[in-house]
Amino acid sequence: MKARLLLAVMRAVSKLFGGTACVPVDFPGKPIPASRPRVTRQGRAYYAKTYRNWRRSAQQRLTGASLPAEPMTGPIGVVMEIVYPYPKSGTHREWPQGDNDNYEKASWDVATQAGVIQDDDQIVANLTVKRYTERQEQEGVFLWFYQLPFN
Numbered sequence: 839m840k841a842r843l844l845l846a847v848m849r850a851v852s853k854l855f856g857g858t859a860c861v862p863v864d865f866p867g868k869p870i871p872a873s874r875p876r877v878t879r880q881g882r883a884y885y886a887k888t889y890r891n892w893r894r895s896a897q898q899r900l901t902g903a904s905l906p907a908e909p910m911t912g913p914i915g916v917v918m919e920i921v922y923p924y925p926k927s928g929t930h931r932e933w934p935q936g937d938n939d940n941y942e943k944a945s946w947d948v949a950t951q952a953g954v955i956q957d958d959d960q961i962v963a964n965l966t967v968k969r970y971t972e973r974q975e976q977e978g979v980f981l982w983f984y985q986l987p988f989n
Contacts, residue, residue, distance in 0.1 A: 859985040861906060861954055863945075865896045866978040869920050871940030872947070893948055900952035909956045913986040915963040918942060923977045924970040938966045945979050954983060962986065 870892035875883040885893075920941050922934035946958040955961070963986065971977050 859910075861910065861983040863900065863905075863949055863954060863981045863983065864978060865899060865945065865948070865980075866976055867892075867895065868977055869922055869936075869941055869979045870944065871936045872944040873940075889944065893944065896945075896948045897952060900948065900954070905952065905954055909953045910960070910983060910985055911956060912960065913962045914955055914960045915984040915986050916942075916946075916961050916965070917982045917984070918945065918964065918966040919980045920966065920968040921971050921975065921977050921980070922968065932970075934968055934970060936968070938968055941968070941979065942966060945981055949981070949983070 870888055873886040873889040875885055877883050884890075918941070920934070920938070922936075942964065943958075946955075946961065949955055950958055
């Protein structure tokens with residue numbers, strides 16, 4: 839049900855953006871939001887280990903993917919789906935924890951470093967959906983980058 843709703847939204851977004859070029863990017867595995875940098879006593883900044891590991895594996899995943907030869911330029915629209923594993927102990931919440939903006943930052947940073955886009959400041963429109971997995975569904979972060987017209 840939820841996956842079908844997102845598919846309908848994606849089709850509507852594609853029509854809204856005028857059928858422009860779309861670059862799909864998938865990061866399978868448990869989604870990890872971007873952490874805040876921490877600072878040592880010596881003044882060096884670092885990120886949490888789980889976030890560093892997620893970024894490393896996401897970049898490796900994109901290295902073997904078929905991406906455009908050149909980064910996307912100009913304004914970009916993004917549709918993003920965060921599919922989180924349902925907790926084993928159960929939960930009272932109907933949606934996963936974590937702020938959408940932290941998941942977005944993590945994914946957009948990896949996409950920038952992999953050369954999908956030039957810079958995440960090109961993203962002028964985005965739609966992010968966060969939900970738990972349905973039966974036998976793969977968890978992960980799934981993105982669709984759309985080239986927007988300049989007008």
